[in-house]
Amino acid sequence: MSRKQTPLRPYFEKMPxxxxxxxxxxxxxxxxxxxxxxxxxxxxxREVERVKNAGIPAEKIHQRGGMTIYDRLEYLxxxxxxxxxxxxxxxxxxxxxxxxxxxGIGKIEGRWAVIIGFDNKVMAGAWIAxxxxxxxxxxxxxxxxxxxxxxxxxxxxxxxxxxxxVYAGRRSNGAPFYRHADLNHLGIPILNGIYGTNxxxxxxxxxSPTVLIAHDGANIAVGGAGIVGGMNPRGHFDAETxxxxxxxxxxxKGKAPGRVETHFDQTAYFREVHDTxxxxxDGIKDYMRMMPAYDPVMFRVAEPAEPxxxxxxxxxxxxxxxxxxxxxxxxxxxLVDNSEFMEYRPDYGREVFAGIAKIDGFPVAFIGNNxxxxxxxxxxxxxxxxxxxxxxxxEGLIKQGEFVTLCGRDxxxxxxxxxxxxxxxxxxxEEAELLALGQSLVYSIEQTELSMMCVVLRKxxxxxxxxxxxxxxxxxxxxxxxxxxxxxxxxxGETAAAASYARRLVKEEDAGNDLTPVLDKMNQMIQDxxxxxxxxxCAKSGFVDExxxxxxxxxxxxxxxxxxxxxxxxxxxxxxxxxxRIIKG
Amino acid sequence: xxxxLAPIAGNVWKILIAVxxxxxxxxxxxxxEALKMETPIYCDDSGTITxxxxxxxxxVNEGDVLAVIG
Numbered sequence: 119m120s121r122k123q124t125p126l127r128p129y130f131e132k133m134p135x136x137x138x139x140x141x142x143x144x145x146x147x148x149x150x151x152x153x154x155x156x157x158x159x160x161x162x163x164r165e166v167e168r169v170k171n172a173g174i175p176a177e178k179i180h181q182r183g184g185m186t187i188y189d190r191l192e193y194l195x196x197x198x199x200x201x202x203x204x205x206x207x208x209x210x211x212x213x214x215x216x217x218x219x220x221x222g223i224g225k226i227e228g229r230w231a232v233i234i235g236f237d238n239k240v241m242a243g244a245w246i247a248x249x250x251x252x253x254x255x256x257x258x259x260x261x262x263x264x265x266x267x268x269x270x271x272x273x274x275x276x277x278x279x280x281x282x283x284v285y286a287g288r289r290s291n292g293a294p295f296y297r298h299a300d301l302n303h304l305g306i307p308i309l310n311g312i313y314g315t316n317x318x319x320x321x322x323x324x325x326s327p328t329v330l331i332a333h334d335g336a337n338i339a340v341g342g343a344g345i346v347g348g349m350n351p352r353g354h355f356d357a358e359t360x361x362x363x364x365x366x367x368x369x370x371k372g373k374a375p376g377r378v379e380t381h382f383d384q385t386a387y388f389r390e391v392h393d394t395x396x397x398x399x400d401g402i403k404d405y406m407r408m409m410p411a412y413d414p415v416m417f418r419v420a421e422p423a424e425p426x427x428x429x430x431x432x433x434x435x436x437x438x439x440x441x442x443x444x445x446x447x448x449x450x451x452x453l454v455d456n457s458e459f460m461e462y463r464p465d466y467g468r469e470v471f472a473g474i475a476k477i478d479g480f481p482v483a484f485i486g487n488n489x490x491x492x493x494x495x496x497x498x499x500x501x502x503x504x505x506x507x508x509x510x511x512x513e514g515l516i517k518q519g520e521f522v523t524l525c526g527r528d529x530x531x532x533x534x535x536x537x538x539x540x541x542x543x544x545x546x547x548e549e550a551e552l553l554a555l556g557q558s559l560v561y562s563i564e565q566t567e568l569s570m571m572c573v574v575l576r577k578x579x580x581x582x583x584x585x586x587x588x589x590x591x592x593x594x595x596x597x598x599x600x601x602x603x604x605x606x607x608x609x610x611g612e613t614a615a616a617a618s619y620a621r622r623l624v625k626e627e628d629a630g631n632d633l634t635p636v637l638d639k640m641n642q643m644i645q646d647x648x649x650x651x652x653x654x655x656c657a658k659s660g661f662v663d664e665x666x667x668x669x670x671x672x673x674x675x676x677x678x679x680x681x682x683x684x685x686x687x688x689x690x691x692x693x694x695x696x697x698x699r700i701i702k703g
Numbered sequence: 704x705x706x707x708l709a710p711i712a713g714n715v716w717k718i719l720i721a722v723x724x725x726x727x728x729x730x731x732x733x734x735x736e737a738l739k740m741e742t743p744i745y746c747d748d749s750g751t752i753t754x755x756x757x758x759x760x761x762x763v764n765e766g767d768v769l770a771v772i773g
Contacts, residue, residue: 142728
């Protein structure tokens with residue numbers, strides 16, 4: 119008789135249960151919070167709709183018999199797996215209202231991929247400001263997760279009227295070609311479905327991936343027909359040269375270079391040509407089935423299971439009022455398989471929790487901020503002040519540093535649930551070495567080869583936003599999510615206004631002046647902080663990679679985890695893991 | 704009779720009930736303010752508020768009785 123089991127079954131099959139059901143009264147009193155969350159979600163949904171409708175109407179593309187980028191993604195990506203990213207990203211406030219590329223992570227033919235395509239409704243997929251950074255974030259993600267990058271190229275090249283915003287510079291639209299070369303060098307394949315006319319930058323966007331699959335109307339070329347035709351301006355245009363230009367344009371019958379006749383029939387750059395748009399996507403699906411991917415059984419430590427407690431509770435559990443505490447473990451209980459969690463040193467460093475949970479049957483580490491007030495803690499401030507949830511103290515920083523180091527050893531991807539107001543300050547904090555311990559956590563993260571994902575549940579503030587693997591952890595952070603309740607700023611607006619204007623108030627008072635003008639500036643500063651820390655602003659500015667409803671967080675966590683275990687560069691045999699043994703004692 | 708106690712030292716920021724009000728388990732009745740945070744006080748029983756021993760702005764210590772439910 120054959121017998122099979124998951125590895126380290128006694129540790130992982132049944133872990134300690136966490137969380138409890140909400141009582142009727144808790145549900146009743148949380149209705150106002152629910153309404154505030156819905157209000158933010160509706161505001162964000164309107165923004166997403168605005169971006170989806172950017173450029174020409176989808177109907178125009180449909181009337182031409184074409185598909186929009188959204189139609190292409192719908193056809194390409196496995197149902198229920200699409201996790202969009204950077205939807206509202208538009209750091210330079212383009213007139214287009216977006217950066218002209220649509221991207222995210224999803225499964226194609228059962229395999230995870232980072233997927234990006236030009237929005238062919240927006241200037242036929244032109245290079246516009248902010249786009250290069252968006253593309254670089256995506257290529258970085260494919261590199262971090264070691265999964266294929268899938269491109270849907272449809273790129274008309276530089277928006278010539280604004281070339282200075284895209285063409286030159288270290289992180290300009292040319293940098294993705296080097297990133298593609300880097301990914302290829304690292305063994306990360308890039309599949310490219312090519313549509314439409316792709317001259318110059320669009321041509322390199324077309325040629326730089328690993329496998330090229332073209333629509334029969336597509337072309338890729340060093341330059342477009344206009345450049346090939348040649349212009350000979352005198353340094354300015356006048357009536358005479360305009361006449362010549364008009365006549366030349368009317369008479370121009372040339373076709374765009376780099377068509378299928380050239381790059382399939384002659385150069386054979388294109389591996390496939392399809393006469394339908396769907397055919398190109400089918401070609402990508404065929405190649406996706408060839409991509410390296412372990413069967414999930416290889417790394418699972420238990421059967422996948424949904425949380426025992428409902429995700430819908432999250433909108434009631436996470437207070438919209440940023441001054442209200444909550445039970446962070448109740449949040450975690452609604453994100454992880456079976457609502458189970460193996461906690462690391464729960465009695466040490468009480469302001470943070472750390473431990474191992476399962477996502478879709480895979481082992482994953484979680485670290486997050488506990489909330490509330492901790493009397494008689496931290497030890498270094500005994501008799502002076504109590505600990506407050508969301509802040510970091512000596513023990514919590516040491517705990518996080520050692521936990522991250524052990525996760526690195528055990529190859530456990532880490533998901534950070536941030537809701538932090540900062541690291542403790544003052545002489546006692548300095549004597550307790552918090553400055554060095556914060557940087558020590560940064561060092562611990564950087565020393566691992568782990569992928570990490572960060573969720574800013576509510577507050578991401580001060581250096582604590584950095585040290586808890588915020589997006590600044592360029593080599594480890596695969597992506598960062600916000601929620602409808604996220605606020606990210608260096609400090610609260612009131613604190614910042616006090617820090618900026620306190621001395622000025624003293625001076626004005628000493629001079630016998632009216633304080634009103636200074637107070638107006640302080641209040642304006644508070645409002646400015648509020649406006650520039652809200653979820654939509656965070657998404658637009660790239661503080662986070664996407665704002666996600668709390669009820670959808672688990673989808674992203676599953677995508678991160680699944681991608682991480684699809685083709686890992688390094689493996690720790692589960693039966694050789696240390697952390698579960700250390701936790702058990 | 705059940706008493707609602709202050710779980711921490713702080714100031715009474717808001718009183719959301721009055722003597723004679725009927726309350727249910729988990730109703731929010733008082734909000735304390737301490738360390739820039741709000742600490743809501745919830746009913747741990749159903750009944751009628753028979754006594755409120757604090758007023759808004761009062762400083763309270765951990766364990767002080769805030770209100771009584773009859």
